[in-house]
Amino acid sequence: MTPPAAPPRKLVKRRPSETTRQDRLAALGCAVSATLLTWFVMHLLLDSPGWLADLIVAYLLYLAMLYLVTRDRLGRLAASDRLVSTVVVTGALVLLAPLLSLLIYIVAEGAPYLRPGFFTHDMSAVAPTDPVTDTGGLHAVVGTLQQTALTLVLVVPLGVLTAVFLNETRSRFRRPVRIMVDAMSGLPSIVAGLFVYAALIIPGIQAGVGLFSYNGMMATLALTMVMLPTVTRTVDVVLRLVPDGLREASLALGASRARTVWSVVLPTARTGVTTAVILGIARVAGETAPLLFTSFGALGMNANPFSDPQESIPLFIYRFIKQPLENVQQRGYVGALVLILLIFGLFAIARVVGRDRSQRKAKRITVKTQENR
Amino acid sequence: MRRAITEVLSRADRAFRRVTTGAGLTMLAILVVIGFFLVFRSGPAFDASGFGFFTTIRFDPASGVLGVLGLLYGTIVVALIAVLIAVPLSILAALFITEYSSGRIRGFLTGLVDLLAAIPSLLYGLWGFAFLGPQIVPVSLWLTENLGWFPLFSSKENALYIQSMFIAGLVVSLMVLPITTSVIREVFAQTPPGEKEAALALGSTRWGMVKTVMLPFGRGGIIGGSMLGLGRALGETIAVSLLLPQVPEITRHVLQFGGATISGFIANNSGASGLALSGLMAAGLVLFAFTLATNFTASVIISKSRSGAGVDA
Amino acid sequence: MTDTEVSYVDSPARPLVELTGGPPPGAAELESREIGAWFGDRLVLEGVSLRMPAKEVTALIGPSGCGKSTFLRILNRMHELVPSASLTGEVLLDGKDIYADGTRPQQVRLRIGMVFQKPNPFPAMSIRDNVLAGLKLAGVKCGDKDALVEQSLERAGLWREVRDRLSSPGGALSGGQQQRLCIARSLAVQPNVLLMDEPCSALDPTSTRRIEQTIAEIGHEVTVVIVTHNMQQAQRVSDHCAFFLAAENEPGRVIEHGPTDTIFTAPSDERTYDYVNGRFG
Numbered sequence: 001m002t003p004p005a006a007p008p009r010k011l012v013k014r015r016p017s018e019t020t021r022q023d024r025l026a027a028l029g030c031a032v033s034a035t036l037l038t039w040f041v042m043h044l045l046l047d048s049p050g051w052l053a054d055l056i057v058a059y060l061l062y063l064a065m066l067y068l069v070t071r072d073r074l075g076r077l078a079a080s081d082r083l084v085s086t087v088v089v090t091g092a093l094v095l096l097a098p099l100l101s102l103l104i105y106i107v108a109e110g111a112p113y114l115r116p117g118f119f120t121h122d123m124s125a126v127a128p129t130d131p132v133t134d135t136g137g138l139h140a141v142v143g144t145l146q147q148t149a150l151t152l153v154l155v156v157p158l159g160v161l162t163a164v165f166l167n168e169t170r171s172r173f174r175r176p177v178r179i180m181v182d183a184m185s186g187l188p189s190i191v192a193g194l195f196v197y198a199a200l201i202i203p204g205i206q207a208g209v210g211l212f213s214y215n216g217m218m219a220t221l222a223l224t225m226v227m228l229p230t231v232t233r234t235v236d237v238v239l240r241l242v243p244d245g246l247r248e249a250s251l252a253l254g255a256s257r258a259r260t261v262w263s264v265v266l267p268t269a270r271t272g273v274t275t276a277v278i279l280g281i282a283r284v285a286g287e288t289a290p291l292l293f294t295s296f297g298a299l300g301m302n303a304n305p306f307s308d309p310q311e312s313i314p315l316f317i318y319r320f321i322k323q324p325l326e327n328v329q330q331r332g333y334v335g336a337l338v339l340i341l342l343i344f345g346l347f348a349i350a351r352v353v354g355r356d357r358s359q360r361k362a363k364r365i366t367v368k369t370q371e372n373r
Numbered sequence: 374m375r376r377a378i379t380e381v382l383s384r385a386d387r388a389f390r391r392v393t394t395g396a397g398l399t400m401l402a403i404l405v406v407i408g409f410f411l412v413f414r415s416g417p418a419f420d421a422s423g424f425g426f427f428t429t430i431r432f433d434p435a436s437g438v439l440g441v442l443g444l445l446y447g448t449i450v451v452a453l454i455a456v457l458i459a460v461p462l463s464i465l466a467a468l469f470i471t472e473y474s475s476g477r478i479r480g481f482l483t484g485l486v487d488l489l490a491a492i493p494s495l496l497y498g499l500w501g502f503a504f505l506g507p508q509i510v511p512v513s514l515w516l517t518e519n520l521g522w523f524p525l526f527s528s529k530e531n532a533l534y535i536q537s538m539f540i541a542g543l544v545v546s547l548m549v550l551p552i553t554t555s556v557i558r559e560v561f562a563q564t565p566p567g568e569k570e571a572a573l574a575l576g577s578t579r580w581g582m583v584k585t586v587m588l589p590f591g592r593g594g595i596i597g598g599s600m601l602g603l604g605r606a607l608g609e610t611i612a613v614s615l616l617l618p619q620v621p622e623i624t625r626h627v628l629q630f631g632g633a634t635i636s637g638f639i640a641n642n643s644g645a646s647g648l649a650l651s652g653l654m655a656a657g658l659v660l661f662a663f664t665l666a667t668n669f670t671a672s673v674i675i676s677k678s679r680s681g682a683g684v685d686a
Numbered sequence: 687m688t689d690t691e692v693s694y695v696d697s698p699a700r701p702l703v704e705l706t707g708g709p710p711p712g713a714a715e716l717e718s719r720e721i722g723a724w725f726g727d728r729l730v731l732e733g734v735s736l737r738m739p740a741k742e743v744t745a746l747i748g749p750s751g752c753g754k755s756t757f758l759r760i761l762n763r764m765h766e767l768v769p770s771a772s773l774t775g776e777v778l779l780d781g782k783d784i785y786a787d788g789t790r791p792q793q794v795r796l797r798i799g800m801v802f803q804k805p806n807p808f809p810a811m812s813i814r815d816n817v818l819a820g821l822k823l824a825g826v827k828c829g830d831k832d833a834l835v836e837q838s839l840e841r842a843g844l845w846r847e848v849r850d851r852l853s854s855p856g857g858a859l860s861g862g863q864q865q866r867l868c869i870a871r872s873l874a875v876q877p878n879v880l881l882m883d884e885p886c887s888a889l890d891p892t893s894t895r896r897i898e899q900t901i902a903e904i905g906h907e908v909t910v911v912i913v914t915h916n917m918q919q920a921q922r923v924s925d926h927c928a929f930f931l932a933a934e935n936e937p938g939r940v941i942e943h944g945p946t947d948t949i950f951t952a953p954s955d956e957r958t959y960d961y962v963n964g965r966f967g
Contacts, residue, residue, distance in 0.1 A: 013724060015772040016763070020788050050511050077825040078790070081578035088473050091465025092482055095554075098547055099489055102500040109503075161396035169393055177397040180404045182672065186664035187407070188608035190636045191657040195407050198414050198654060202646070225407070228400065256382075258389030279491065286493025289610040289636070292643045314495050318611070321499055336496055347491050351484070475769040567806035571868070574764060575875065576796035576824035585823060589810055 023082075026069050034062035063087070103340065110337030113330055118338065122311075124300035132330040137338060139301040143216060143312035146305045147295070148284050150220040151227060156277060159231035166232075167239040168247075168261050181236075185229035189289040192225040197293035214296035216305025219312070222290035231280050238272030239265060271354055278350040282343045288314035313339050415655035417648055426655060432621050432638065434649035441635070441656045443621025447538065448634040448660065450627060451613060452606035454542025455549050460599045462546075463553035468583065470554075471561040483558075490551035498612030501544035506616070509543065510534040513628040525627055532629035539627045541616040541634075545609050549602040556601060556675075560594025561587055593678015600671035604664050610636035635660040702876055702907075703834040706827040709797040713909045714780045714878035715740040716761060716798075721775035722937070723756050723765060730756055732937040734775070736928050738879075743905040745920040745946065746913045748930035749966065753938030754913045757930070758881050761911065762798040763791040779878070796824045798879040799872035803887055805864035807871070809857025813839075813848050816856040816867055820875040834874055842870035843900045862893020869900060873908070880904070882912040886919065898923050917962060921950055929958045 019027075038058040042048040063083060071079035113132040122139035162181065166174055196218050204212020211217065242265050250260040266273070291297070296309035297319060304310075313335055320332030382390065419426055422439045429440020470482050513534040520526045528534070564587050572582040588595075614637040621633045635656045645653055702711070716738040723731040731753040738744040746754045759765040761777055763784060776783045784794045799820075807816050817835045821828055828834050835852065839845035844866040848859075856867055865885060872880060882901070886894040901910055901923045914920050920927055927950070928943035942949065942958045953959045960966060 012774050013722075013772045014774065016766050016785055016791070022788065052508065052512065053515065074790070075825060077578050077581060078792070081580040084580040084583070085473060088465050088469045091462050092469040092474075094462060095466050095482070095485060095489070095550065098505075099485065099492075101504065102492070102496065105500055105504050106496065158396055158399065161393050162400050165393035165397040169390060171390070171394055171397070173394060173397055173401075177401055180401045182668065183665055184400070184404050186604055186608070186661065186668045187404075188610065188636050188657065188660055188664060190610045190639045191411070191661055192407075194639060194654060194657050195410060198650060199410050202650075225403065228403075232400070256386045256389070258385045261389070282491050283493075286495060288493070288495045289640060292640055314493065317495060317499070321503075322615070332499070336499055339493065340496065343491055343493070347488065565806070567802060567804055568808060570764070570767075570802065571806040571808070571871075572819075572823055573767065574762065574795055574800040574802075575820040575871070576792045578792055578823075581823045585808065585819070 022073075026073065027066060030062055030065040030069055034058050034065055037061055059090070106333065106336050106340055109330070110333040110335075113334050114337055118334060122299065122301045128325065128328050132327060132334065135331045135334050137313070137316055137335055139298065139311045140313045140316035140335065141338070142301065142303055143295070143305075143310040144285055144314075146303070147216050147220050147223065147310070147312055148281055150217065150305060151223045151284050152277070152281065154220065154224045155227045155231050155280065159228055160235055160273065162232045163235035163239055164261055164265075166236055168257060168265065181229050181232050184225070185233065187225065187229075189222075189226045189287060190292070193219075193222045193290040193293040195225070196222045196290075201294065210307050213307075214294065214309045215307050216295050216302075216310035216312075219291050219295035219310070220305065222294050223284055223287060226287060226290055227280055227284055230283070231276060234276040234279075235269075235273055238269045238276060241272065242268045275350045275354040278346055278353065282346040282350075285342055285346070286314060286339060288318055291315050292318075313342070411654055411658045411661070415651055415658050417651040418655040421648060421651075427659075430621055430623055432652065432656075434645075434647075434652055439648070439652040439655070440621070441659050443623055444633050444635045444638050444656055445659065445663075446623045447617070447621065447632040448607055448636075448663075451538050451541045451545055451609075451617075451632070451634055452603055454539060454627065455545035455606040455609075456553075456599055456603050458543060458546040459549040459553055459602055460595070463550055463557050463598070463602075464595065466550075466554045467558040467561050468587075470558050472579065472583065472587070486551050486554050486558075489547065490555075494548055494609060494612045497544050497547055498615035501540065501612060502615045505544065506535055506540045509540050513537065513539060517628055524625055528626050528629040532626065534629055536616060536618055536630050537628050538617065538632040541613050541632065542627075544612050544616060545606050548609060548612070549606050552605055553598045553602040556598030557591065557595055560591040560598070564590045593674055597671045597675030597678065600667050600674065604667040604671065607660065607664050607667065608636060609634075610640050613637035614640040703828065703830055703837050705821070705834075705876060706829075708824075708826045708876055709878050711876070712878065713741040713907060714797065715778075716879055716909060716911065717778040718757075718761070719776045719778065721757065721760055721773065721777065723753065723760060723773045724771065725768065726770040729937040730932075731760075732939055734938075734940050736940060736943060738909060738911050739926065740909050741906050742925040743901060743910040743912065743923055744926040744928065745924035746911065746928050746930060747915075747917060747920050748938075748941075748961065750915065751938075752930045752932035754930050755883055756938075758800075758883055758911065758913050761879075762800055762881055763794045764800065766791070792824065796826070796875060797877055798881060799875065799877035800881045800883065801865070801868050801872055801885045803884045805861060805868050805888070807856035807859070807864050807867045809855060811856050812853045813856050813859075813867060814852040817870050817874050820871055824875060826875055838870040838874040839867075841873050841900065841904055842866045843896050844870055860893075862889045862896065865889060865893065865897065866900070869897070873904065877908060879909040879911065882910065884913050884915060887915060894919075917950075917964075921946060929953075929955075929961060931957055931961070 035058055038054055038061055042054050042057060048054055063086060066086060067079050067083045070082045113135065115133050117133070118135055118137045119141060120138055121136035123136050126134050126136055162177065165171065166178055166181075200212045200221070201214060201218055246264050246268060247260055250264045251257070255263070291312060291314060295312065295315065297315040298309040298311045302308050302310045317332045317335040317339065320335065321329050323329055418439050422429065426439055426441055428442055429438060430443035431438050431440055432444060466482070466486065470479055474482065516526045517528045517532075521528070568586045568590075569582055572586050577585065613634045617632045617634065617637055618630065619633040619638045619641045620631065621638065622631055624631055639653050639657060642649065642653060718734055718736050721731060721734040722729065734757055746757065748754055756765065760773055765771050765773060777785060779794070779797060783789075808819060811819065814835050817838050818831060820826070836845060836849075839848065844863060847863065856864070859867060869885075886897055889897070898919065901912065904910070905923070912924065924946045926943065927946045929941045929949065930938050931941045932938040942953060942955045949958060950962050953962065
């Protein structure tokens with residue numbers, strides 16, 4: 001029999017929580033005891049070597065106490081579970097700490113000296129004894145922009161085409177090419193620079209060919225060698241995520257493979273490819289090793305990447321922070337701050353671009369699958 | 374009678390095929406050229422030292438002594454320290470992301486790991502050299518004084534603790550973390566949900582389920598991810614060039630000043646020419662071979678394991 | 687002796703191997719009071735009040751998508767594993783609410799076991815270790831493990847087929863064997879209640895028959911609650927039935943419940959009548 005219609009009641013919606021009130025009190029008690037015991041042992045009994053040591057000791061004591069107390073209350077299994085949960089959360093936090101520390105450090109060291117003038121002049125007129133606020137980085141910024149742009153021009157078409165080759169064709173060369181792409185990703189970035197130096201620059205200087213000597217283009221070639229495998233593999237992954245059903249539908253409609261790739265696969269993968277490219281830019285901007293043997297760096301502005309040494313932001317930083325004089329070192333930090341800002345900007349753009357479609361779709365799918373249990 | 378199916382391609386398709394194949398083969402060609410050239414240009418170094426190149430520790434072209442052993446030792450030690458620190462942390466972080474968090478925190482931490490990957494190694498080196506190093510020095514001192522009986526923690530009298538392989542390993546571990554965390558996280562995320570549910574339905578705690586189902590399943594991915602991280606650590610250049618004195622030596626005193634890695638050493642000698650340059654190229658070749666071997670082994674392990682099938686390594 | 691003869695005669699109760707730290711002995715009664723469930727903001731179950739008597743088999747029937755599986759998962763606190771899930775109401779195990787403050791889900795799941803639709807033995811473990819997995823995971827000790835393994839596999843109807851290869855991996859069995867292994871695994875901890883979520887829907891008829899025989903044999907030692915789409919199966923194995931239905935855009939509700947015979951031969955609600963006579967579903 002169906003029950004008679006009852007007046008609508010306010011239903012109390014709840015979600016059982018993972019920790020009970022007693023659990024939380026026990027944890028708090030352990031934390032307090034651990035802190036007190038640490039202070040007692042480290043400062044009254046022994047000589048504490050520093051706050052880091054105190055923290056580690058307190059943490060270990062906390063874990064031990066938590067384990068013993070939980071084992072007493074709920075048994076061994078619950079105790080190890082609680083212990084592992086705490087350690088896992090700590091592990092995640094430990095990841096946060098160095099990142100924050102690094103960011104804060106660079107901002108603290110560089111921000112006081114960053115002036116708009118950084119973007120309007122270079123270092124050719126600045127003496128080492130001039131104030132750090134006079135630091136000029138225009139030449140570095142221009143160099144980075146040019147080299148990055150040139151690298152993209154080389155890497156994106158080649159990388160995307162290779163990824164398309166690996167995914168959309170049935171060639172028998174696919175396997176060797178894939179192995180080669182993987183192998184190339186293992187090429188140390190310094191060796192790429194070394195290669196360009198030995199293969200192109202040294203003979204180039206001897207033969208007097210202007211293009212093959214220390215300049216921005218050579219750096220670009222080295223950077224290309226480093227970025228190519230990364231971009232290829234990322235785009236490869238993105239293309240693989242495009243469902244086969246779409247390709248089959250297009251082919252069934254009579255489109256050629258080329259047309260399918262151009263009109264169906266690439267547009268579907270557009271967001272992923274864009275994100276890959278933006279993140280690639282961020283990586284290129286920070287790469288230093290390939291530059292050491294190739295573009296050599298300069299103190300003055302050189303807006304021609306095809307001849308003469310050219311400065312870029314990583315070289316700028318590297319050159320100054322290795323100096324012994326603190327005044328000069330500080331200039332490097334200004335550059336470091338600019339680099340961080342650049343990378344964060346690119347990163348944020350990439351997140352926004354990548355988030356747009358996939359996030360909303362993913363959320364809808366998740367809710368639907370949960371309901372259909 | 375069997376009919377062979379022949380494909381007649383349209384003009385667009387033929388062009389497509391030619392262009393993409395050309396791109397692929399270009400990649401192939403680039404690497405082959407690089408490889409040949411490196412071998413060719415390293416020739417003089419091998420001629421000068423013969424097999425001794427692999428057994429000599431010092432690298433001093435001025436006196437005609439060329440050896441990669443000291444550099445290789447430093448490279449491997451720093452990389453091992455980095456991986457030993459990074460992998461357990463990665464497992465914890467991956468567990469946190471997949472099992473111990475949800476919604477916004479999960480997205481936040483994933484983004485954090487991506488951000489760690491985006492920071493250039495130059496900045497890690499800078500921070501490590503200027504900030505972290507001095508903070509670790511008292512820790513190294515404490516380790517030496519109190520745990521010095523352990524061979525790795527011993528140091529000579531009045532040693533300097535700055536610019537040690539230990540500190541370098543610590544900083545490199547931060548660069549290895551994003552890679553290993555991504556791989557291990559992907560592997561954990563692919564654990565069959567049915568098995569996880571079965572464990573929980575039997576009355577298991579979350580840790581019991583992780584221990585019984587997720588870790589055994591993810592073992593291949595963890596090992597493979599670690600090796601990928603190792604490959605990354607081996608090739609790390611700029612950070613270690615700032616963090617180590619780059620003087621080749623073999624020492625077990627990892628807590629104290631000293632050590633050199635192949636790429637860091639090359640970076641510090643950017644003006645080299647002649648025999649020295651040849652020696653550097655030979656060292657670079659050795660490093661490349663190592664990295665290749667490590668990455669290759671990693672791919673094999675990952676693809677052969679139960680968890681590896683869907684992972685993009 | 688072959689398994690072709692279907693026999694649902696009760697076999698005499700056997701003394702169970704002793705466990706330490708396991709659930710209290712015997713079968714238990716489950717009762718739900720005004721259970722409602724949400725995924726996010728969507729209400730999927732409403733006002734489910736049902737008594738599942740001890741030592742009896744209760745079947746939950748109804749078309750797909752009306753919340754039977756969700757309800758089953760609420761009974762052993764698996765529902766809360768979904769981050770957006772929430773619920774209201776009480777579930778009483780022998781009179782005590784399993785959702786009471788301070789009750790740990792692990793304790794509940796030890797006493798209320800579950801067998802899933804898709805067999806999920808631990809593939810890397812041996813058959814023997816699979817059966818004993820529940821004890822290790824829940825912290826239950828047993829003095830005579832070999833006897834327990836034999837008894838559990840025997841109760842699940844798998845002993846004869848695997849007695850010679852207890853150390854081979856659990857993943858190497860056929861679908862029906864894997865499901866019986868899962869049943870043995872659940873029975874090894876000697877739960878008070880066994881929940882079964884369409885246990886035979888992925889299996890062949892022979893395995894199905896064998897499992898139904900198992901349900902009949904254990905049904906009077908353990909309280910069984912089984913979700914099934916197969917009405918004939920419900921008629922064969924259950925003592926009580928509850929008919930779930932969700933109208934369009936409405937949460938699932940129990941339309942009618944009672945003794946199986948009554949539900950199938952003389953239901954009081956017209957919708958029940960239509961369903962059990964195959965008019966929809």
